[in-house]
Amino acid sequence: MPHPPVSAVLFDMDGLMIDSEKLYTIVTNRILAPYGREMTWEIKAGLMGRPALDSAAYLIAATDLPLTPQELLDKMDAQLLEAFKTVEILPGVLKLVQHLKAHNVPMAIATGSKARNFAVKSAHLPHLFEPFGSRILCGDDPILEGKGKPDPTIFIVAARLHLGIDTPEGRSKVLVFEDGAPGVRAARAAGMEVCWIPDPELLATMGDSHDLTPSHTHTSMEDFDPAAWGLPPYSS
Structure with a gap:
């Protein structure tokens, strides 16, 4: 579908x-x-x-x-x-980020991580993070007033500041990638589509009784097909 x-x-x-x-x-x-x-x-x-x-x-x-x-x-x-300082990129992520950058698809990062921690995590991975430029919103940014996921504020603010999107109609055209349950809830509360890529252990822990409503669930970013969402397709 x-x-x-x-x-x-x-x-x-x-x-x-x-x-x-x-x-x-x-x-x-x-x-x-x-x-x-x-x-x-x-x-x-x-x-x-x-x-x-x-x-x-x-x-x-x-x-x-x-x-x-x-x-x-x-x-x-x-x-x-x-x-x-040793953290590694997860499978499929670098390919997607570089693909979206090459096709000028607007993108940003909205993370609960503190800015100091983000700086350390990203310093040895410039090939992953440089395509975002300054379009990064960290969880300790004063503009968020301490509100973290599942509150939708971080996604709403990131869309406004870094994507130039500030209406419910515009937010409905934003796809959020999340691994955590609070993040899925936050994206949905923001009126956005959300692709959930949870750790297998998290899925096993939550079972089938959760109340999450992601747009789609993948086991890895490697399984994501941009063309299925109206984004430029991978060349191979």
Whole structure:
């Protein structure tokens, strides 16, 4: 079945463009281990897409951890910043980004990541991030007033600032790529189409009982067909 045609694209980043979610899991469980705690996929599903302090508070509540959110973030930051220097691009992402850039399709990144973390994650991957220029909205940008996914603000603002789209009709022509459940909800609340590319472990954890309504679900960005959405087709 053909999808509604779109004319612009918004990308989430962590777990969607780059394999940083794996690093978050490793570092988080390294910190939790001395307290006899562990971050399960059920917990991680609730963390995805949240701003940093909100995410830390959620994790503390879920694991009964004897730390404040800021104390947890302080413990994680140094280890994460070092790990981010090695993060890898997920399959199919670079091909799509370079394809959209070559065909002048408007695109931007809307990520819950803090700007400082984004800078570290992207520094060794210029071939992936340079096509976006300055069209990147991070979760700690003051314009968002602390609102994180599943609130739709980040996508609405990214569309307005970086795609020049500021009407419900225009937003209906935007395709969002997301890996997290809160991001899917945020994109739908923003009135946008959304392609969900979840981690297999997340799908297994959520099962068939979730209430998400993505436009389409893929197991990998490699499976995405731009032509099915009215975007320029791949040449091969």
